[in-house]
Amino acid sequence: MAELSPVLKQATPVLAARGEGVHLFDEQDRRYLDFTAGIGVTSTGHCHPRVVEAAQRQVGTLIHGQYTTVMHRPLLELTDRLGEVLPSGLDRVFYSNSGSEAVEAAVRLARQATGRQNVIACQGGFHGRTMGAGALTSSGTKVRAGIGPMMPGVVFTPFPEAYRHGWSEAEAVRFALAEFDRLLVTVSAPVDTAAVIVEPVLGEGGYIPAPPEFLTGLRERADRHGILLIADEVQTGVGRTGTFWGHERAGITPDILITAKGLASGFPLSAIAAPEELMGRAWPGSQGGTYGGNAVAAAAALATLDVVRDEGLVDNAAEQGSRLREGLRKVAAEHPVIGDVRGLGVMVGNEFTTPEGTPDTETAARAHRAAAERGLLLLTCGPHGNVVRMIPPLIVTAEQVDEAVGLWADAVAEVAP
Ligand code: PMP
Numbered sequence: 337m338a339e340l341s342p343v344l345k346q347a348t349p350v351l352a353a354r355g356e357g358v359h360l361f362d363e364q365d366r367r368y369l370d371f372t373a374g375i376g377v378t379s380t381g382h383c384h385p386r387v388v389e390a391a392q393r394q395v396g397t398l399i400h401g402q403y404t405t406v407m408h409r410p411l412l413e414l415t416d417r418l419g420e421v422l423p424s425g426l427d428r429v430f431y432s433n434s435g436s437e438a439v440e441a442a443v444r445l446a447r448q449a450t451g452r453q454n455v456i457a458c459q460g461g462f463h464g465r466t467m468g469a470g471a472l473t474s475s476g477t478k479v480r481a482g483i484g485p486m487m488p489g490v491v492f493t494p495f496p497e498a499y500r501h502g503w504s505e506a507e508a509v510r511f512a513l514a515e516f517d518r519l520l521v522t523v524s525a526p527v528d529t530a531a532v533i534v535e536p537v538l539g540e541g542g543y544i545p546a547p548p549e550f551l552t553g554l555r556e557r558a559d560r561h562g563i564l565l566i567a568d569e570v571q572t573g574v575g576r577t578g579t580f581w582g583h584e585r586a587g588i589t590p591d592i593l594i595t596a597k598g599l600a601s602g603f604p605l606s607a608i609a610a611p612e613e614l615m616g617r618a619w620p621g622s623q624g625g626t627y628g629g630n631a632v633a634a635a636a637a638l639a640t641l642d643v644v645r646d647e648g649l650v651d652n653a654a655e656q657g658s659r660l661r662e663g664l665r666k667v668a669a670e671h672p673v674i675g676d677v678r679g680l681g682v683m684v685g686n687e688f689t690t691p692e693g694t695p696d697t698e699t700a701a702r703a704h705r706a707a708a709e710r711g712l713l714l715l716t717c718g719p720h721g722n723v724v725r726m727i728p729p730l731i732v733t734a735e736q737v738d739e740a741v742g743l744w745a746d747a748v749a750e751v752a753p
Contacts, residue, residue, distance in 0.1 A: 347372070347715055348708045355382025358729055358736050360713065369712045369740055371726045376539075376571045376683070379598030380643045381729040387601045390639035394632045403431070403629045410634035417641050418609070421580050423589045428615035431607045431629035435570035435596040436464025438606035439533070441623050442592045443468055443487075445610065446531035446564045449617040454524045456516070456532040456563075458495040460541030460719065463533065463568055472533060475541035476719050491524045495538050496550050499676045499687065505547045513553040526561035531592070533566040536582025536680075542718035543678065543685025543725050545577075551586035564591040564614075570606070571683070574598035575644055575730050578654030578681030585680070598730070601640045603633035649730040656732050657681040663741030664726075670745075673699050673752040682730060685723040686744075695720035699752055706747035712740055 353363045358381055360370045370382070380387055394410060401408030415429050422429075430445075432438050443455055455472060457463065462475040471486035473479050480486065493516045496508035503511070520526055532554055538544040558565040567590035572582030576598055579585055583593075591614060596606030604627070644650065661677055661684055668674035668686065673696055675689030688700035700722040707714050707724075717723045726740070 347704075348713050350708070350713065357381040357384075358732050367711065368708075369728075369736060369743070371728045371740055372713050372715050373727050373729045374602060375597070375715065376576060376727045377597045378602050379574055379576070379649070379730050380601045380640055380647075381731040382602075384601060384639075384643055384731075386643050387636050387639045390635045391603065391632050394635035398631050400627075401629075401631045402626065404624050408631050408634075410631045410638065411629045414634045414638045414641075417638055418607070421641065422609050423581065423584075423593065425589065425611045426593055426609040428612050429607050429609045430615070430618075430623055431605065431634075432625055433604040433606060433627050433630070433633075434464070435568075435594070435606055436466045436469040437625065437628075438570070438594045438596055438608050439463045439469040439472065439568060440466055442533070442566050442568075442594050442608050443472075443531070444622055445592060445608065445615065445618050446566065448619055448622065449614055450530040450562065450564060452528055452530040453489040454491055454529045455489060456491050456493050456519065456524060456529060458534055458538065458541075459492045460495050460497070460538050460544075461533070461535055461568075462540030463570075475539075475717075491519060491529075493519050493532070495534075495541070495544065496547055497538075497542075497544060498547075499544070499678070502693075506549070509547050509549045509553065512550055513557075516554070516557060520557075520561065526563060529561065529563050531564040531566050532558060533568055535568045535570075536572045536585075537577060537683055539571040539683075540717050542687070542723045543683060545678065545680045546586075548586035551583060551588050555586075555588040558591070566590060566592045566594065568594045570594055570596040572680075574640070575650040575653050576681055576683050576727070578650065578657050580650055582680065599640065600633045600637040601643075603630070603636040605630065605633035605637050644730065647731065652732070653681040653730045656728075656734065656737050657684065659734055660684050660726060660728075660737050660741065663737065664744065667741065667745045667748055671748050671752050674748065679726075682726070682728050682732060684726045685717065686725075687718070688722045688724070695722035697722045700724050702751040703744075703748050706750045707744055710743045710747055712743040712747070714744075
């Protein structure tokens, strides 16, 4: 008999037996409101009938085509369909299985295309756990401690964190961009800098939306210095932030876009997209993988994109996200332990803070647990784990949002009366 590695730590005690829409059910058929969406993956909800149907049909037709051996129709159709939602000009797509792999692919491409080595990443960013993506990650030392040295050539720059510093957004942006400029003259000269990678909403690092001026500031600097701008939309993409891509709000276009998670409603699929001229500079054979662009995952992604369009899920994410934040702000107003409620679309964080203004990890953990006991599944994030985040599927309804806010209010009242 074998057991799971203790390296896996579960955020909730639930043994999930099945999922349906916004709900998970355990083996006793107890119903949970799932505001984790498998870490922002089940965009169309659990087992959306159209995704299930598309996947089942594909399973009986061709499971594994292997895209460097033979090509298959689902991947061609998905690529064509992605062309309708990708930023204009980013019309060459490379597929892999996970967010981390896609981040690795973006870095490989950026280095090959520019002939430069360094990648600038934001402090607090999360890009994955592989040695390359992990090297770009600084949302918490648990991803790195005892593991290094990781990929060399990574330089960190501050992300604008207004709440943490007690600054206005404008002050936080001014500081972050000034530090970025300083890096280019002190640590990583433009001739050495291949790319800067940024999450449109800092995810695992604490659910902090990037102010649009930060993204436009990075875009300007990238253009000025021949540095590529990589948008890591693994968590923010496919409608989660209330626009199809999280960077759209800033009116910029990245050079390389990374997508995964919500793209295939739970099937492992990730992709990077870049202009033809840029993608064409990847050396043949330098990207690939046995499972990348799997036929069943591609069919599920195609169905996902159809559902997102046909059910108006991007607008729904914007609408329900506003409703969620409004409800959560009322809870925070009654419980000063929640110092900040923030987010974009259905990507919302509640930051727990002590009266002295330091992170209150313990109360956040207790609120998280009390919510799960009431049937509301949530996750925490932030370097101190003191941000309780809510990431429901994009199909969430106003009634489900209200139910979640009610359960949350009870949970917070129990742990911080
Ligand atoms: N980038 C971001 C922004 C993420 O949120 C994540 C996962 N949380 C990753 C990359 C890594 O994705 P994966 O776990 O699929 O490798």
